[in-house]
Amino acid sequence: MNTASSGLAAAQTQLKVVSDNVSNVNTPGYVRKIAEQRTLTSLGMGAGVEVARIRLATDRFLQAASLNAGAESARMGARHELYDRIQSQFGDPGGDAGFFSQIDKVFAAFAANAEDPTSSPRRQDALFRTQAAFDESGRIAQQIQAVREDADSRIQSAVERANGLLGQIEGLNLEIARATAVDGDASGAETAQSALIGQLATLMDIRVSVRPVGGVSIRTGTGTLLAGQGAATLEYNRAGTVTGETAFNEIWVTEPGGQKRSLLDSITSGEIKGLVELRDVEAPAAAERLAELVAHMADELNRAHNANSAVPAPTSLTGRNVGQSIESAVAGFSGQTTVAVTNASGVIQARADIVFFGASMTINGAAAVPATFLSVLNTQLGGAATASFVDGRLTLAATGANGVAVADDAAAPSDKAGRGFSHYFGLNDLISTDRPAFYDNGLSPASPHGFTPGETLTLRFTGQSGSRLRDLQVAVPAGGTVGDLVTALNDTATGVGRFGTFALAANGSLSFTGYGNPEPTLSVLEDRTTQVPSGVSVTELFGIGDGVRASRADGFSLRVDIRQSPSKLALARLNLSAAAGTPALSVGDGRGALALADAGERATNFQPAGGSSGGSTSVSRYAAELSGEIGGKAAAAKTRMATAGALYTEAAARQTAHEGVNLDEELVLMTTYQQAFNASARLIQAAKDMYDTLMGMI
Incomplete structure (x- = not known):
């Protein structure tokens, strides 16, 4: 019975x-x-x-395979979705409306001006296309930052979801343990818990093990305890508006036992990992490459435009902020240049022929040094024009109704860090910017840096996973030279010497090389330095940190007076060999327009940016390479997403077939x-x- x-x-x-x-x-x-x-x-x-x-x-092997595949699928899905948004901002590389096509049209428009330099419609068309290209680059740069903001917002939402899931999973652990203790049926709670674990696995990679008392223990892929002895707590606060070098906050996880550590050191996949990679690696790389392209496009147009002159010549030329004193800026030049004063007919009324010898120079044969450069120049101009230097900007102004033009000697052009005299000071720039656009500024270790001792900048170093390694505050030293500043930056006790080293190149550019493989990533948290007299910071002067370099892309625009009056577009070349009393500037001269049209094909030195090693190439070639890279990365992201999705589908199908x-x-x-x-x-x-x-x- x-x-x-x-x-x-x-x-x-x-x-x-x-x-x-x-x-x-x-x-x-x-x-x-x-x-x-x-x-x-x-x-x-x-x-x-x-x-x-x-x-x-439940098959623990199939479950683990499904969870891992789900985490990787979520990671790749997040990266593809957001990078595809970045790629779409550039438009169709082969279409007429795409960003890279607009760059080609700028140079083509200037070529049309060479055929008829006096045509006002052609001038307006060239200026319109130029402004449109730089406006578009600014828009794209802002959209890339918007994608980073979106990723940051989604990270915070993912952290909140993870906290909620961990709390529910731990609550079900208690129910399952109670049922197990009395030999009850805990399968309902286990089923609900399994679904929650699947949702958690899409946010981060996890490892699940069964507890002897019932329920599960959950750890990250590298072993950080998330649940099983209480629920871990994740913490994250959004960084706010992402502009320039704004650094993002750390994602912290506090284990049930109270140990607090970086979550990014503990996970290798999942949606959170994918969002961080897009926000901190892929999006900044695209922004840096864009900024490097746009900066060199502006620089090459300015190179050509500084070698040109409008007809008649403008009454004054005001340069951009070079971030140095006049003594530092004018030192180190070689070659010859001429400052000429012309009347309305283009006839030279006065001229100052400057021959540079590095630390000294002659002006019309009169000896000068950097400290006396302005006074000697003004003396040699004889009152026909005056030179002044205020807030880091050099100005040449003719008196009366005359105009002023600058031209380099054809056989021995002036040169400092690869730029002529007018180009270096930006006296006749076509494209203006509100911040330093290039960092090969020609400074040497002996150059005065102009910063006040005691001013500080705070640098952050992050590891390969994106977690913070260290924040370091570096003070401007008592020594006043660039060499002293570099030494202070590299100090092992008060500088970055434990993580890498700064090196000043012959052209004045400052680069950072980190120790280890992979190298730590350097960013700037705060810069309280201000140079006298230019007002720029150490970060802006040397381009320290990828964020500062990337922010250049939305700072370029056509010079205001040229935009308002296309006749001021410089398309002619000053003829230094013109006989006395004959015009040195001609209205029909289109040589300057040809130089502007060829600016895209001139080889120039691109600096490393966004994973690119840089090197000597033309603006047009760099644009083509960037176009291919953006498209290739978007296609690769889509392929990786599809592959990860297929693996997840297969793993889930096998798990479902068994369970x-x-x-x-x-x-x-x-x-x-x-x-x-x-x-x-x-x-x-x-x-x-x-x-x-x-x-x-x-």
């Missing part, structure tokens, strides 16, 4: 499990239940059967347990009949 009644109870439990499985056949995430039976014994004799426990049909409900199998089991139930019932009936017969006999 006892054996039969135990079989009856076991069959009833099995039928209940089967019916539960069948009813949930279409429930997403449902894991099939299995009731495990075992034999009962008493004094070595069989005493029936019992259901030891009801468990889920999901198969109606045919369940119906077979139902028939089997119905027959077992009937057999146990018949055995009970037989025992009852036997007892009745025995009782009747007595």
